[in-house]
Every structure is written in structure tokens, then in C-alpha cells.
Amino acid sequence: MRMRNWLSVTVLAFAGFAAQASEECQVTIEGNDMMKFSTDVISVPATCEEVSITLKHTGNLPAASMGHNVVIADSANVQPIGIDGTSAGIDNSFIKPGDDRVYAFSEVIGGGEETTLTFSTAALKAGGDYAFFCSFPGHWAVMKGKFEFK
Numbered sequence: 757m758r759m760r761n762w763l764s765v766t767v768l769a770f771a772g773f774a775a776q777a778s779e780e781c782q783v784t785i786e787g788n789d790m791m792k793f794s795t796d797v798i799s800v801p802a803t804c805e806e807v808s809i810t811l812k813h814t815g816n817l818p819a820a821s822m823g824h825n826v827v828i829a830d831s832a833n834v835q836p837i838g839i840d841g842t843s844a845g846i847d848n849s850f851i852k853p854g855d856d857r858v859y860a861f862s863e864v865i866g867g868g869e870e871t872t873l874t875f876s877t878a879a880l881k882a883g884g885d886y887a888f889f890c891s892f893p894g895h896w897a898v899m900k901g902k903f904e905f906k
């Protein structure tokens with residue numbers, strides 16, 4: 757009985773979150789001190805003209821050693837953008853200045869901080885092969901996932 761109540765509350769909360777995210781084109785993800793995002797997929801409907809992704813860093817380590825950000829790009833460009841971003845430094849959010857392979861990127865944050873990346877989807881095509889990732893040196897190799905726009 758107790759278990760069933762808990763379960764139905766959880767299901768309702770999840771359904772509510774999913775509906776809000778797709779209707780309002782807003783998504784929240786987390787990053788931690790283990791170099792991991794909380795999800796492998798971010799999915800927004802292609803009807804979104806603007807998307808907001810809030811990144812919460814749930815860890816304790818500072819941005820200089822375990823910084824995270826969110827970058828949106830074609831999946832095929834994650835690696836070259838990551839490599840070029842390494843030398844761009846944290847002041848440039850580890851993105852080569854003027855890198856036109858990047859659709860959008862957020863600032864780099866440390867443990868306990870959060871940031872929201874809001875961007876226009878005008879350059880995206882429905883069903884395109886997109887990725888979200890963290891451009892902190894080395895993180896882009898593992899902190900990445902699918903950005904579905906469909």
C-alpha cells in the first residue's frame with residue numbers, strides 16, 4: 757500500500773516534468789564531479805523556436821578542475837570542436853572564438869553553480885544529427901549525448 761502510493765506520486769511527477777519540458781522547450785540537466793551528465797539524450801520538439809537548457813553542477817569541485825558547460829553542435833563535430841576548444845581556455849568557455857560549427861554554448865561552471873543556455877533553433881533542421889556535450893578539456897570525449905530536435 758505504502759509502496760503503491762509512492763510509485764504513483766513518482767509517475768505523476770515524472771509525467772508532469774516531461775509535459776512541461778516539451779511544451780515549453782526547456783530542459784534541465786545535471787553534471788557532477790564524476791565527469792558525467794545526468795542524461796544521454798536531450799529531446800525537444802522541432803516546433804521549438806527557442807530552447808533553454810539549464811545545467812546544474814551538483815558536485816563540489818571548482819570550474820578550473822571540473823568545469824562543465826553545454827555545447828550544441830553536429831554530432832560529427834564534437835571531437836574537432838573539443839580539440840580546438842582546449843587551447844581556447846576557460847575564459848572562452850573552451851570554444852574557439854568564432855567557431856561557426858557551434859550552434860550554441862554556455863559558460864563553464866563549477867560545483868554548486870548553474871547556468872542556462874537559451875538559443876534560437878533557426879539553424880537546426882528537424883531530425884538532424886546533433887549532440888550536446890561539455891567542451892572542458894577531455895570531458896567532450898565522455899560527457900556527451902544526443903540532442904534530438906524532431
Ligand SMILES: [Cu+2]
Pocket residue numbers: 787791822823824825890891892895899
Ligand atoms: Cu565537463
